[in-house]
Amino acid sequence: MNTSQPQDTAPPPKTSRLARYFPFLDWGRGYGLTTFGDDLMAAVIVTIMLVPQALAYALLAGLPPEVGLYASILPLIAYAVFGTSRTLAVGPVAVVSLMTAAAVGQLALPGTADYIAAAVVLAFMSGLILVIMGLFRLGFLANFLSHPVIAGFITASGILIAASQLRHVFGIEASGHTLYEMAVSLAAGIGQANPATFAVGVATLAFLFGVRRWLKVLLTRIGVPVRAADIAAKVAPIAAVAATAYASALLNLPDQGVRIVGDIPQGLPPLTVPSIQLELWLQLAGAALLISIIGFVESVSVAQTLAAKRRERIDPDQELVGLGASNVAAAFSGGYPVTGGFARSVVNFDAGARTPAAGAFTAGGIALATLYLTPYLFHLPQATLAATIIVAVLSLVDFGVLRRTWTYSKADFAAVAATILTTLGIGVEAGVLAGVILSLVLFLYRTSRPHMAVVGLVPGTEHFRNVLRHEVKTSPRLLSLRVDESLYFANARYLEDRLYDMVAAQPELRHVVLMCPAVNEIDASALESLEAINHRLCELGVSFHLSEVKGPVMDRLQKTEFLDHLTGDVFLSHYQAVATLAPEILQGDALDAPAPQVARA
């Protein structure tokens, strides 16, 4: 790949309308034996990685282990048909499992038929929401989740998930939806910890952390390629699963009080039909919407990152359809909400997957596991699964986002902090909402008090800069005010107030020029304010001008009577305005004139 030849970058190939909705028509055409081999190899590796994850995340969601496997078969095939990412690996993921537990746990007791039925409905509703969003091209809605809010949410979710799994490591009963409740419940139960369970849990944790820390280094040191070493480290949990299941059976650990996975029904997923009770739908609607959006955001960012590495493109709106189809498939095959997973997609990519067919082959692998592997999982301790979850989610925890946003933007910091604290203290849904609402409110607040600068001419140029930041030329007869924001209802009055104060402070004033290069819109409220300013300045004997008005803004102003009433002119460039209204500035004799007072927002 020669990165210095931009002519490589051809425009994306035109796809037919049908291929837009069925991307496999596109990639399926050139499918050959080499690609098949690559995809199959990747599928084997992802299957090995996915089996323990599917079991573990089902446990986290409060569902029987087989539900995790069911959610890893048909959904993958649906994504292979409708998805646009060539390497995204779909299935149960940690954060969505936690959100499922939080939503369904309010309606039914874990393990009951009602609980499973509600999880199926949740998957179905998420699927419908995603498909509808995709068909109406509403993918942009996900953009209202800011990066820091997502980072904060994932970090807080990781902590909640890890905390929720500690009870399995200790072998005690504990509960709670907030970090505080979990801590209290764990502290109360810790006296009854089961030594054998604890031994299994700690050994698995130590093994997995050790693998993560040292296996890759060791393997590369003995000559294994980096990529293969990476993959080996990622599939290591299957070794822990095999070893502890064997040990559990050999030492008869259940007699020591170790909880095991137990009987997993052998066979392919059942056909399930989501319940259509209106009440249940209403109760789950909010959670389904949040799960859809969080799942989509997580998935699409992984897909985009991986696509960029190979100069492929994904279509976010079609991704909604793909993920939606996956969730609908999950609902009809006894599964629960799924989305694209970060770690397994990276493994799929690194293992050489070329097309979404790799996902379909993975589905085949998991189907084989449900048919033939489940008896061997009978003795698997739950503590092993809990340990794999803890190790997986702790890599999501990143408090660095707090430090980075604190340095860069206090508003972003506030949104992250609110997201983390609300998620830990109240719950996942409240956490996401708090972050989204706070970041929107802060954005609106900032635009309601825009930055304004009195500007002067940079000597020897045609450029104007803030008088407070640069050595510039001004005139007491002319006020050049640059507003750094669109003018709309929330800041129109603020502009009026600030402008009147400035005018009142500058008695020799004859002209005010509002410099509008950053004014992308003037709404009806702001237009009224400009009319009021024009009228008021006129009464004071000051004429009011505009400069550098953008084309679309000017088009709209021309539809109104504002320009007829305007006491001054509209100048194409601010330099022209100054040359016309205060030519003394250009002659350089006003350099030492005192700069007008300006307050900064």
Place this chain on the structure above:
Amino acid sequence: MNTSQPQDTAPPPKTSRLARYFPFLDWGRGYGLTTFGDDLMAAVIVTIMLVPQALAYALLAGLPPEVGLYASILPLIAYAVFGTSRTLAVGPVAVVSLMTAAAVGQLALPGTADYIAAAVVLAFMSGLILVIMGLFRLGFLANFLSHPVIAGFITASGILIAASQLRHVFGIEASGHTLYEMAVSLAAGIGQANPATFAVGVATLAFLFGVRRWLKVLLTRIGVPVRAADIAAKVAPIAAVAATAYASALLNLPDQGVRIVGDIPQGLPPLTVPSIQLELWLQLAGAALLISIIGFVESVSVAQTLAAKRRERIDPDQELVGLGASNVAAAFSGGYPVTGGFARSVVNFDAGARTPAAGAFTAGGIALATLYLTPYLFHLPQATLAATIIVAVLSLVDFGVLRRTWTYSKADFAAVAATILTTLGIGVEAGVLAGVILSLVLFLYRTSRPHMAVVGLVPGTEHFRNVLRHEVKTSPRLLSLRVDESLYFANARYLEDRLYDMVAAQPELRHVVLMCPAVNEIDASALESLEAINHRLCELGVSFHLSEVKGPVMDRLQKTEFLDHLTGDVFLSHYQAVATLAPEILQGDALDAPAPQVARA
């Protein structure tokens, strides 16, 4: 007033900290006999205008008539102490009375003690909310109500109010909170219309409309000064009140089935203590907040308009305190929510009020009315009051706002239309909320898909303009992209997508310059997107530059590692960027080069 001498405009006098919170310390110092005479004259006229309004708006609010009078005594004195407008006339107003009826009507039956107690609590809560907003300087929150939303709300409220009063004109029982309910209820009852009541109502309507239409013209034609003629037309309702009350007594109209005002307790307002039932407070909280904000917005815009005419200034945050104090005073003297009224403030201004003392004198006038006038109001037909309300509110109705916003801005039109339809179809609170939420959502949507323009050099200048709108010079090696919006989480991804598409379509590209004169902020999400763009363009062999970055934005970028990683430079002006990166453009030999393709948002 010589409007051509801007040196008149001295900076506003410095006021002491104490005088900021007690504005009368300021205007009270120079109070003399002439001012006293002016204020007293204005107060007499406003009192004559206010008596029928106070009775009528109490009726509209579903309250006994004396409550309207009580709300016109202490609240006026409180505003005189704490308010900053010299001419605002406070008291019961139509829209707030309607909102009071809507809020309290859900909790109790009109006329009951519970209903009156709830109105008192509503006034108290509004007062507290306003005072708190004032002390925390939250007056800017009112700016989130756009002018078109306010105009739409006032128009719809005017229609609702007029419709609600028709039953009094017909002398029938009718009810309903929406226009549809009212219409159905009126249609059902119209058969039982009372002829005598209808005669009184129609006669009063005809008289008031006639006065409004012709009295001013007639008076000015016979030599009465315009201002006096205006005032005469505004106080005419008192003549209708006197005439119909007299006729009602003389002809014994109650025996004909005409409903009269009846016994009004004679005497000064009682001392009332607002109930502190938590449940009641919670039920009224939303309504109290909306009444506070609507009342404040209505009042402050009147106050600002009048202040501007005399080159006085008001302090919006202190206005909150003033209106808050008025409402608290209303709550402790048996009143209901009040605010500054438009018509009566104009009369006060035209009648020559100089200071808020005029308001205090008006309070004295109303107090005298409660002591001595009430027996004469016994026979006053309710139809008279209904007719005065109808004439008053129909002047508020202005559907022109629909046409104006349709021409100028579809987003504003949508907000107005939603406000009007929701107010008429669902109710006043829902109407305001619909307007505010829709206008905010539309604003966010627009900023999430910012206008972007590929720009080129205007020959012979240093200015750059949209290639689609101007004859400009470009180069296929350089993409100059101007983004007309702050970069934040909601549009960061959109920028990435659009930029990648443009880059893909221009194979000879070597440099991308993002021109940022309209970028007032780059938040943490957008920073990540810029980093991603930089990284991706680097892989394509294209360097990424910025130009015309604003000072505050640059300050923040310098805190990050972004500038270290940036493959290109940051140019002070876009002209410098082009001179450095594509000097062939300046030599004039690229004028005929094909302009790059650009899609417009």
